[in-house]
Amino acid sequence: MTIRKKLLLFIPLLVLLVNSVTFFLFQSSQTVQQSYGIMMDRILMYNQSAQTADLTLRLLYQDLIHTESNSTTNLDQEQHKLEEIRSKLSKITSPSLPPSTLTGYSHMLETLIEQTTAVLAAVEAQTPSIAFAHYADAEHTTGFIREEAQRLVDIELAFYQPIYQEVQQENTRMNQLSSAIFVVNTLMSIVLAIWISQSITGPVRKLVSLARRVSLGDLKVVDSLRSHSNDELGILSEAFKQMTNDLVVLMEKDKANIEQEKLLKELELQALQNQMNPHFLFNTLNVLSKLALLEGAEKTSDLIISMSNLLRYNLRNLDQPVTMKDELNIVQEYCTIQQARFRDRIQFELDIDESTLQEPIPALTLQPMVENAFLHGVQGMEQGGLIRLEIMRIPKGILIKLIDNGCGMDENTRQAILRMEAGTEKEHSTGLGTRNVFKRIQLFYGQPNLMNIDSAPGQGTTITILIPK
Incomplete structure (x- = not known):
């Protein structure tokens, strides 16, 4: 695998792993927060409905006692707010409560709104006795709303208490898992960085050291050059090894050629040292051969010719x-x-x-x-x-x-x-x-x-x- 492929493969894989773990933790925390938020919205709505009912009752009382006061405008606002809460409660569901409980609570709020309207109508008709009678009913209804809201909150909290404990344990586990994943990712990043660095810088340092030794004349470095990778540095190491081997072969050939030339020079020197003016010597041997032949000594003539040929060949x-x-x-x-x-x-x-x-x-x-x-x-x-x-x-x-x-x-x-x-x-x-x-x-x-x-x-x-x- 080439160095480029290593970098393009392992680094994106590491980034993808880190992002996947981060996304998983984020989704888990979002699910927990969403569930926790829905529960808290219902509890807050129960409390808000009870507080709005109490405030509506107080404003209604002020309107009965002080007919000339400006509490009617505020009372209308609270009635409108109470109607919005009732409308929301009629649409929600709770896993801890049966639908009839929320429906009954919604009817209580509706009843309070109707009683408040009846009190205001009696006040406008100037029938105080009827107005106080409706107010008494509204007061009882507000008490029921307050008690029911508290009961609903207690039921929700009792139902969600083990779930909340599980959520707390899950959060603790997620925190521990996040720490472990952070440590593992850090170690993996360090190991990956060291591995990539070693796969690149290690062979480069070795090649530099071997090249320095070759430059100093040490050609035995090939024995210590071992490369098992198939990347660019492995190819470079093999090429360096082949070049060094070729250099050794060429030097051996040059050494053999120099030695051969030296040997030939020595032979030529020996021939020159043994040479006695070859032309004079050959001419003398030829004269002796012819004289021997004229005198009838044919064997002597043949022997002299053999000596002459041997001497000529040696030179x-x-x-x-x-x-x-x-x-x-x-x-x-x-x-x-x-x-x-x-x-x-x-x-x-x-x-x-x-x-x-x-x-x-x-x-x-x-x-x-x-x-x-x-x-x-x-x-x-x-x-x-x-x-x-x-x-x-x-x-x-x-x-x-x-x-x-x-x-x-x-x-x-x-x-x-x-x-x-x-x-x-x-x-x-x-x-x-x-x-x-x-x-x-x-x-x-x-x-x-x-x-x-x-x-x-x-x-x-x-x-x-x-x-x-």
Whole structure:
């Protein structure tokens, strides 16, 4: 999930949750307040009706005693107010009272209004006795209204007392629930804020730290870079990891190229140090070869030509690959020279697959290996020395096997040569040893473990080299 989706999803959800809880609390409080308000309106209406009845009775008495007073206007207002209250009472219902009770109370108010009207009519007709008789009735009716209003209030309060207690408990519970919801919402907001912050700032801080380490040359930071998110920062972390891996690969390639160039420079330097004015030397060898031929020494002439070819091949440009055929030719020249020296003491055998003759191979690969087998393997043997070179094609490429029946080597020497450690070999006539050949093969093909040595003291040596496809 992307960071934008996280923000657009979780923040509105949190706001919606808070608003929903707030709306629920508001609706609950509104319901309680509405129920409480309806009950209080009825109770106030009962009290107001009793107070209005008392005030109407007092004004009526003043009108009887003081006929010249201006209480008639106020009396009319109170009568109108009493009629409004009666009209409202006739329309309301109460769960605590039967409809007949409110109807009877409404009739009491109506009766009081009629008695008040009768008193005023008698006063206008100047019949005091009739007026006082109606006033006495109105006074009794007002007493009944007062008592009934108080009874109605007591009934309402008695009915709503357990409900009011429940409302109080509900209010207490709602207050506690509101506090709990406030705490939960606060904690959820904090957790959500921390989670979003960590999902954004945490990987950024880690990337900044790793980038700083990479800038200081520490390229092993990739091992500590682990990202399991699928957002933009996860993609950025993977891209940074891939870039660092590519940088490591490029640096390894550059290091290998530099090492190869250094090795080639060393070989060229060795060739220059061993060089004795090649043109003069080759011309001298050619003259000696022709003199030997004129004198009838054909074997001597062939030997000089072999030496000349070997010397010319060793002084060539070493950074250019050659064919397998070229390498085999120089091996045969070397074998010619050694057989002229040791004659039947040493035998050289070749088993070559002709389909491999045009395959490219680094220069000076086979001849130094054969020379190494001769110097360290069979040179000290009085007779029966054998060096065998086999080249065959296999599914993985070309397999070169160099076998000798010489003195062999111990395990420490074998491991040291395979690890290409310096100082494991004596200097050869060509200046190139097995370590040098192994190193150049590894750099040339860019693959490790292409060489192997099978040897033991007194049991000869077998060197295998795989030339990959």
